[in-house]
Amino acid sequence: MSVFSHTEFDNHEQVVFCHDEITGLKAIIAIHNTNRGPALGGCRMWHYASDEEAVNDVLRLSKGMTYKSALANLDLGGGKSVIIGDPRKHKTADLLAAMGRFLERTGNQYIAAEDSGTSVADLQVMAQQTNNVAGITARTGIDGLPCNGDPSPATAYGTYIGLKTAVQYQLDRTDLKGIKVAIQGVGNVGYRLAEQLHQAGAQLFVTDIHPEQVERAVKELGATAVSQNEVLSLDVDVIAPCALGAILNDESIPLIKAKVIAGAANNQLASQRHDLMLRERGILYAPDYVLNAGGIIDIFYERIGHEHTKVRAHIETIADTLREIFHRADTQDRPTGEIANELAEERFTR
Amino acid sequence: MSVFSHTEFDNHEQVVFCHDEITGLKAIIAIHNTNRGPALGGCRMWHYASDEEAVNDVLRLSKGMTYKSALANLDLGGGKSVIIGDPRKHKTADLLAAMGRFLERTGNQYIAAEDSGTSVADLQVMAQQTNNVAGITARTGIDGLPCNGDPSPATAYGTYIGLKTAVQYQLDRTDLKGIKVAIQGVGNVGYRLAEQLHQAGAQLFVTDIHPEQVERAVKELGATAVSQNEVLSLDVDVIAPCALGAILNDESIPLIKAKVIAGAANNQLASQRHDLMLRERGILYAPDYVLNAGGIIDIFYERIGHEHTKVRAHIETIADTLREIFHRADTQDRPTGEIANELAEERFTR
Numbered sequence: 001m002s003v004f005s006h007t008e009f010d011n012h013e014q015v016v017f018c019h020d021e022i023t024g025l026k027a028i029i030a031i032h033n034t035n036r037g038p039a040l041g042g043c044r045m046w047h048y049a050s051d052e053e054a055v056n057d058v059l060r061l062s063k064g065m066t067y068k069s070a071l072a073n074l075d076l077g078g079g080k081s082v083i084i085g086d087p088r089k090h091k092t093a094d095l096l097a098a099m100g101r102f103l104e105r106t107g108n109q110y111i112a113a114e115d116s117g118t119s120v121a122d123l124q125v126m127a128q129q130t131n132n133v134a135g136i137t138a139r140t141g142i143d144g145l146p147c148n149g150d151p152s153p154a155t156a157y158g159t160y161i162g163l164k165t166a167v168q169y170q171l172d173r174t175d176l177k178g179i180k181v182a183i184q185g186v187g188n189v190g191y192r193l194a195e196q197l198h199q200a201g202a203q204l205f206v207t208d209i210h211p212e213q214v215e216r217a218v219k220e221l222g223a224t225a226v227s228q229n230e231v232l233s234l235d236v237d238v239i240a241p242c243a244l245g246a247i248l249n250d251e252s253i254p255l256i257k258a259k260v261i262a263g264a265a266n267n268q269l270a271s272q273r274h275d276l277m278l279r280e281r282g283i284l285y286a287p288d289y290v291l292n293a294g295g296i297i298d299i300f301y302e303r304i305g306h307e308h309t310k311v312r313a314h315i316e317t318i319a320d321t322l323r324e325i326f327h328r329a330d331t332q333d334r335p336t337g338e339i340a341n342e343l344a345e346e347r348f349t350r
Numbered sequence: 351m352s353v354f355s356h357t358e359f360d361n362h363e364q365v366v367f368c369h370d371e372i373t374g375l376k377a378i379i380a381i382h383n384t385n386r387g388p389a390l391g392g393c394r395m396w397h398y399a400s401d402e403e404a405v406n407d408v409l410r411l412s413k414g415m416t417y418k419s420a421l422a423n424l425d426l427g428g429g430k431s432v433i434i435g436d437p438r439k440h441k442t443a444d445l446l447a448a449m450g451r452f453l454e455r456t457g458n459q460y461i462a463a464e465d466s467g468t469s470v471a472d473l474q475v476m477a478q479q480t481n482n483v484a485g486i487t488a489r490t491g492i493d494g495l496p497c498n499g500d501p502s503p504a505t506a507y508g509t510y511i512g513l514k515t516a517v518q519y520q521l522d523r524t525d526l527k528g529i530k531v532a533i534q535g536v537g538n539v540g541y542r543l544a545e546q547l548h549q550a551g552a553q554l555f556v557t558d559i560h561p562e563q564v565e566r567a568v569k570e571l572g573a574t575a576v577s578q579n580e581v582l583s584l585d586v587d588v589i590a591p592c593a594l595g596a597i598l599n600d601e602s603i604p605l606i607k608a609k610v611i612a613g614a615a616n617n618q619l620a621s622q623r624h625d626l627m628l629r630e631r632g633i634l635y636a637p638d639y640v641l642n643a644g645g646i647i648d649i650f651y652e653r654i655g656h657e658h659t660k661v662r663a664h665i666e667t668i669a670d671t672l673r674e675i676f677h678r679a680d681t682q683d684r685p686t687g688e689i690a691n692e693l694a695e696e697r698f699t700r
Contacts, residue, residue: 002405004367004401011371013368014452014455015366019359019361019362051352054352105459107455107457
């Protein structure tokens with residue numbers, strides 16, 4: 001029953017079990033580390049098979065946010081929250097308001113953002129009870145267009161910066177002209193990445209579970225449609241995973257011909273050891289959580305006065321962090337994922 | 351691992367697991383119910399055999415505080431906190447300060463007070479980090495004398511009021527002249543109770559594990575010293591348990607000759623069914639947590655402007671609550687402990 005002995009506890013500062021009898025709310029707020037600032041992380045609503053699964057999920061995700069924000073050089077700590085329930089069946093305004101009241105009970109040490117199963121509108125309901133909600137105000141997006149809170153353009157831009165940095169490091173190319181990139185998933189983030197790569201002169205190969213998205217990329221960006229099965233083994237320069245997790249595994253890695261992996265999908269490595277496997281095959285892996293930090297950088301600026309030019313400039317520092325990771329990895333002959341974790345720890349440990 | 355499914359969870363609003371890597375602090379804050387106001391309850395430090403034991407303890411005690419404060423007509427909810435560790439070995443100023451910072455992270459919904467293993471001085475260290483600490487300022491005690499935070503005089507006075515009310519109800523006596531009272535434990539609370547009973551003309555029989563306390567009562571209050579073994583079976587009018595818990599059990603109850611049980615010790619019933627066993631024997635049991643609420647009443651007034659005459663008046667309302675409990679118990683022919691719980695629930699349920 002005690003969360004202190006949970007295998008994923010890993011020095012969490014605080015784990016809060018929240019319950020509201022009237023609305024039926026059951027939620028867990030995990031605050032992993034606040035050394036750099038208040039913990040910011042998504043508030044997920046999910047129909048977990050058990051409370052145990054929810055505990056496991058929130059602890060793992062909360063810790064990940066500490067690492068991500070530290071590597072993105074943000075004055076933020078890491079946290080996450082989960083509401084246990086089916087968002088299509090159990091979500092009510094009263095339940096969201098109750099969650100807002102619990103967010104108010106963290107001494108401003110946890111700030112919730114949109115996540116799986118919650119929308120900007122849901123977070124706005126919570127925000128009536130607390131200031132500890134982020135990513136909900138209309139602003140100018142990093143592309144200079146109006147934005148109601150969608151972090152996808154910022155995430156896509158950071159991924160683009162990261163991909164370019166990895167290509168430069170690994171292939172010694174300062175531009176992307178003629179560089180072949182296979183994109184797995186051209187949804188909100190992937191499509192925006194494809195647009196920027198196209199504009200920079202890259203040659204695109206795309207796949208997606210939604211055929212209309214693929215057709216659009218073919219028509220508008222001159223991309224070549226490929227199948228889900230072949231996308232990872234294409235004879236290209238770069239693979240940009242922008243959909244599923246765990247796609248870098250024992251089966252896929254031996255077939256990869258690309259020399260660079262740089263995409264926005266979360267948790268691309270099936271397990272930590274696949275990091276080393278990529279290195280041994282001479283493939284440069286740009287750690288996913290470094291590349292996809294654009295969204296949280298965007299949200300952070302909402303709290304301190306959002307100026308889209310400043311957000312862009314901050315996102316561009318992803319390049320510096322990546323170069324440091326690549327350099328250390330080569331100097332120490334160790335995998336990039338491991339180095340990224342170590343660099344994050346240096347940045348958030350007191 | 352999930353506290354939601356704990357057998358003692360019972361609609362807790364919030365259970366917070368707190369951990370501070372640097373000081374080694376491991377603590378749990380449980381907030382059972384805040385419908386009447388912020389949860390007030392002791393912060394205990396204890397060398398628990400396991401984290402599980404700590405979870406169990408904090409949940410059980412936290413719930414008890416909701417019932418106690420509701421029956422005492424206080425605008426307070428119920429909560430409790432436990433620091434896991436040996437107070438003689440693991441208590442440091444840094445650890446207490448870390449606990450103070452966690453108290454600050456409850457959105458002012460939990461207020462800590464002195465408890466087993468913590469002192470007023472310890473709480474003062476926590477209070478440097480937060481306002482959510484009570485019972486630490488010097489004030490005029492309910493006896494009109496200066497008081498640095500010790501709630502014993504208030505607890506003793508409430509117990510005295512409760513005992514008198516029970517005697518009046520059960521024995522139809524408006525005064526205590528010549529009433530025989532056996533007191534188990536003449537420590538901080540028990541001795542003060544003995545003084546008031548003596549002044550009111552009662553005849554005292556006392557026992558204690560510390561012989562010097564017994565001697566003092568014999569010498570100053572004309573009490574008769576009795577042994578631990580015989581104290582519960584004496585031919586007296588009232589038994590006032592002011593030491594151990596669980597002393598009303600299968601062994602002791604058949605031997606009781608007194609018609610009233612009214613004392614300050616916590617958890618006097620070994621289990622809930624012993625409540626009925628007392629009723630069936632025609633013994634009036636004044637529920638312990640109604641009688642010993644003087645301390646929390648005293649602490650409550652510290653927060654709203656302490657005036658010892660108001661505190662005394664509030665403590666005296668224990669008599670009204672007890673009379674309502676006794677009356678309902680007789681009307682419905684049900685045990686007093688059960689009725690007290692029911693009345694508390696009426697008062698804290700929305």
